[in-house]
Structure formats: structure tokens, C-alpha cells
Amino acid sequence: MHFPLRLALRHLMARKTRNGLTIVAISIAAFLLCFLIAIVQGLEASVQSASTTRLVTQSAVSLFVDLPTSYQHKIDAVEGVHLTTKFRWFGAYYQARKNFFAQFAVDQDRFLDMYTSDIEIVEGPGGVTGPEARIAVQKAFESDRRAAIIGTGLRDNERFGFQIGDQVPLIPMIYPRTDGSAWEFVIVGCYRPLKARIPDTTMYFRADYLNEAIVSGEAFGDHGAGVYYVNTEEGVPVEQIAEEIDELFVNGPQRTQTITEAAFASFFVSAIGNLPLFLGTIGGAVLFSIFFSVVNTMMITGRQRLQEAGILQALGFRPLVSTNLLVFEGLVISLIGGGGGILIAYLSEGVLAQLLGQSIQNYQITPDLVLMAIGTSSVLGIVAGLAAGLPFLRSNPTEALRSSG
Amino acid sequence: MTRQFITLDQVSKSYTRGGEKLQVLDQLDLTIPEGDFVALMGPSGSGKTTILNLVGGLDSCDSGTVSVAGAEVSAMSRRELPAWRSRHVGFVFQSYNLLPVLTAHENVMLPLQLTPLSAAERRKQADFALSVVDLSDRASHRPSQLSGGQEQRVAIARAIASDPDVIIADEPTGDLDRQSADDVLEILSRLNAELGKTILMVTHDLIAAKKARRILELDKGLLVEDPQQEA
Ligand SMILES: Nc1ncnc2c1ncn2[C@@H]1O[C@H](COP(=O)(O)OP(=O)(O)OP(=O)(O)O)[C@@H](O)[C@H]1O
Ligand SMILES: [Mg+2]
Secondary structure (H helix, E strand, O other), X not given: OOHHHHHHHHHHHHOHHHHHHHHHHHHHHHHHHHHHHHHHHHHHXXXXXXXXOEEEEEEOOOOOOOXXXXXXXXXHOOOOEEEEEEEEEOXXXXXXXXXXXXXXXXXXXXXXXXXOOOEEEEEOHXXXXXXXXXXXXXHHHHHOOOEEEEEHHXXXXXXXXXXXXXXXXXXXXXXXXXOOOOEEEEEEEEEEEOOOOOOOOOEEXXXXXXXXXXXXXXXXXXXXXXXXXXXXXXXXXXXXXXHHHHHHOOOOOOOEEEEEHHXXXXXXXXXXXXXXXXXXXXXXXXXXXXXXXXXXXXHHHHHHOHHHHHHHHHOOOOHHHHHHHHHHHHHHHHHHHHXXXXXXXXXXXXXXXXXXXXXXXXXXXXXXXHHHHHHHHHHHXXXXXXXXXXXXXXXXXXXXXXXXX | OOOEXXXXXXXXXXXEEOOEEEEEEEEEEEEXXXXXXXXXXXXXXXXXXXXXXXXXXXXXXXEEEEEEOOEEHHHOOOOOHHHHHHHHEEEEOOOOOOOOOOOHHHHHHHHHHHOOOOHHHHHHXXXXXXXXXXXXXXOOXXXXXXXXXXXXXXXXXXXXXXXXXXXXXXXXXXXXXXXXXXXXXXXXXXXXXXXOOEEEEEOOOHHHHOOOOEEEEEEOOEEEEOHHHHO
């Protein structure tokens, strides 16, 4: 083996504890970097995939105040409005609270037409797939009040495993039934998200099912629409449509605030927006301190290497050899550490994606992230190696040797 | 007449420490013929190590010229010196200065890495150097597994591995017991007598110094030939 390489490897092996700890620290840093950036990217992807031609009309008071169902035909009549649907948060879980997923009550006759570019129906009644599936699902959705469409995640995840035709009982948290029973749904279709914003673990069901149960006294709660999703026609400025919608209701009974879906999505992101900032600040601080502790550790190593540098110079090696050795060692340590961090990020990707699934879709360790983590680790290794090794270039071998005596 | 192999001509060297100038060598002259074995003695701080560093091209003088084996060392640049050192000078230090992470054999191989020899030739030469100091059987030991005397012998093997003209030894027996010191001195004498190496050795030990062909005494910047040796 080439000599400097062998010497470097011997040094690496000679300081197992110190290097091991440094590698662990860098692994944590690399993992944290991947994790934080993946979160931010996931959030950004959902904002970016949100439509700018779809509007969301919500209560001007609060997102959590329902709009009356009577608003819908008025919004429908506004010029430039193509289709509208109620969109109401249901908030129920399957068997146990940990099996929570999002459900929305929508208009069964409009929802699929409005969401053609957002979701793709991949399976319908009787196992039908392909283009016919959508037609079949539309039909089934309209013919059974309890009909529901689920994402592939709810079908394929063994925790749920809902299949077409299944009757699924969901335990309510917002709209309890008067007899204390669960809400029954019948799965009639399965979709695949086409947009990063849309999770594959959402269930869409009929708004009239919910409202009729409330009106007939089968369930507690208020009759309502939640918010309205409004698809607009091309060529009419969305701002103008939004303004006209809000003007309809300036005198109540509920004032509205209409914004684009993109703005709505970023509102949600900013609602949890403090989380990434918080994580980013802590993560940044942790990264920063790991960075400096690695550099510092390397500099301690470098100081202990001063004598060796002097010896090598006396033997006729250039001081640069000692510098290169440290840079190489720094690189090896940081790349092993970085690799470890990336490995952790990869291995934990599935679990984290599931844990974060409700608030952040698309948590994903992309090749770009891996490259960035490797790049950052390399830079760290080189910087640490240079910080430790550059003093050799200016050091006097006689002083280095004297210090040993 | 033997060729003057190491020459210091009007060499001055001073250090500045804490704003105070310390003149260590003041217009010093020194000549050592080829194949000589010189013991350099003198009180602590008199500048012995300084002289060795100048001869070995590890340090530069303020004025005067230092030449070794026909090359003017004092005129070489910092960039030229390492390569020159690797070919012409072998260092032996009081504290052995072996690299603890390398085996004895690998330590001896170190200076050979700078030669154009093939890997096989290097190994052979390192084997030979270790045999000269009678440590062939310790080739794969780490310095921590060797006694002080053995370490110093490995250091000598390293100093001669690339077959330099000059061996510079700074108190090579300073840390050794009498027996180990005698072994080391015996090896140095043989290197001088059998391989014709020119040796410049600093020592505080008169017994050690007497193994040399010549003793020089450095005192207050002046070199005096030790009369005892003549007798
Ligand atoms: N780099 C330096 N900076 C300042 N002063 C130095 C430096 N190197 C040596 N000196 C001083 O120069 C003087 C001569 O040092 P040198 O090491 O040559 O002495 P020495 O004869 O080898 O002593 P010893 O027998 O103790 O090894 C000493 O006073 C020493 O303190
Ligand atoms: Mg000295």
C-alpha cells in the first residue's frame, strides 16, 4: 500500500474512540440535515402543487367555523366559477385513536370532476381498474349515501387494509352519533394522488350523509358545509372571482374570505410554519456545534501530530505531506460519518414518512439530499483537516522536534 | 589530504525571544573531513543542536555559509531542502522520534519512500538497515514494544536506510543506560569505520565522546579541539 495512505489508516485505527465518537457526531449531523431539509422540501412541495386556479372560500372568522350550505348556489352563480364542492373536516378514527387519518365530506356529484388533475381513480367496484374505474366509482359514489373513496395508503397499509366493498366503521370525535355507535362507510373507490399536496391516506365521503344524519337527529353537530372549494374557469382573474364571492356575503350571516388554494395551503404550512423554523433553529445550532466540535477535535489531533510533522520533515518529506494526511483522515472520518447519517435517514425514511404523514406529505430522502449530505460532510472533513493541518506549513521542524525533547 | 566534507564558514545565528536577541553562534568556523566521526560537546544552551540543525538543513543561519558534501546548504530554498535532506543526511535524536503507529520496519521504510527505488528494493534496503543494527527479528514490532536501546537502534537504521553521506546524532545515548548506549555507539563506530559514514554527534557523555575520532568542545560560541583525545 502506498505509504501516506498506510500511515493515515494507522492513525485512524490508533484513535478508535476519538474517531468513533467523531463519526457518531457527524452521523447525527448528517441525519439531522437530511431530516430537516426533507421536511422543508415536503412542505414546499405541498404548497407548490396547490392550484392557483382553485379558490377556497372559508369563514372570515375562522377556519373552524362552518359556512352554511345555502351559500353554495350563490357561489355557483358567480361569473367565472366552474364547479364548487363542500369540503368539511370530519375527524374520526378507525378502531383506535392511533389509527387516525383525514376524512372530508364533499359533494358526491362534483368532487371527482373537480379533482381530475389532483387524484386518479385506480380501482372501483368489482375490482375495475383503468379509465372505466372512474366512471364506475362516480356511479357508486352517487348511489350509496355511505359511499367513500379512499387513498391507496389506506388500502395498502396493513393497519387499515380497507378494500373496495368493505364496510368501515369510524369512531367520531366531532360528530358523535346519538346512539353512541360508529359511523358506517362503504368503500367504493380508491385513488392515487397526482399532487404532492394530497396524501394517499385521505378518505372522501358524502356531505349529505353527514348533514342528513345531523338533521334527522341521528348525530350531534351543526348542519353545514365546512369550506367551499371553488374551481374557476380559465380566462377570468381569480382575484376578481374571490372578491365577488366575498361581496355576496358581506352582510352575513357569515362573512367569507376567499383565497387561492395555494394561499390556503401555505396558510396551513405557516400554521405549522413555526415548527420547521423551530426545528431549523435547533437543528442549525446542533449542526453548528457538531461542526465546531469536529473541527476542534481534529485540531487537537493536529497539535498532537506536530512532532510527527517535524520528524517527517527531518526525513525529507515536505510539510504538505502532514497537512494532506490530516485532510485525508478528516475526509475519511466525515465520509464514514456522513454515510452513516444517510443510512440512518434511509432506514428511518418509511417510519418517519408515516409519522409525519398527516402534516407533511412527501417526506422523502431524495438523491439530491444524499448528495448534499455527502457534500456537506466532505466540506466538513476538508475544513477540519485543513484547520488541523495548515499550521504545519508554517511550522519550523526544529521547534516541532524540540517540543518532543 | 582529505576533502573537507562539512564546512561552516563564519556562521552566525541568533534567536529573538521576547524582543531580546540571543546570539547563539557568532562567526563560527568548523570543518569536518569526509569519513570523520566527530563528537561535539559543550554546556547546555551553547548551541550544539543549533549547529546540527544548520548542517542538516533544518534551520537557516543569519550569515555565513554552510556546505555539506559539496552543496551549499545555506543557499538552498525552503523548497529545495527537504529533497536534499532525504538524500544526504540521516538524523538520530535523543528521544528516538520513531512514529509510534508504524512498525520498526515501516519506520525504517519511511525515508525510502522518497527514493525512486521499487517497492521490493525498498523492502530489501530496510531489511539490510535493520540487520546492521541487529534488529531483524523485531521488524514487525511497534516502538512501544521495544526497549529504549532498541528504539534508538531502529532510529539509526532509519537514518542510514537511504544511504546518506552524513549522520547527525543529537545526544543519541542521552536517554539510554550504559549497556544500550554502548551498543548504539558501537553501531555508530561501525557505520563510520565500515560504511564510511561521516558522523557528527552531540553528547554530554565523555565515555560516548571518546568513541568518536575527534572531540570538539563548544563554549561561548568558540570551538576548541579537545586535547584529551590527542593523547
Ligand atoms: N527556536 C528558538 N527560539 C529561541 N531560542 C532558541 C531557539 N532554539 C534555540 N534557542 C536558544 O538557543 C540557545 C542554543 O540552543 P541549542 O538547542 O542549540 O543548545 P544546545 O547546546 O543543544 O543545548 P542542550 O545541550 O541543552 O541541548 C539556547 O539558549 C536556546 O534556548
Ligand atoms: Mg541540544
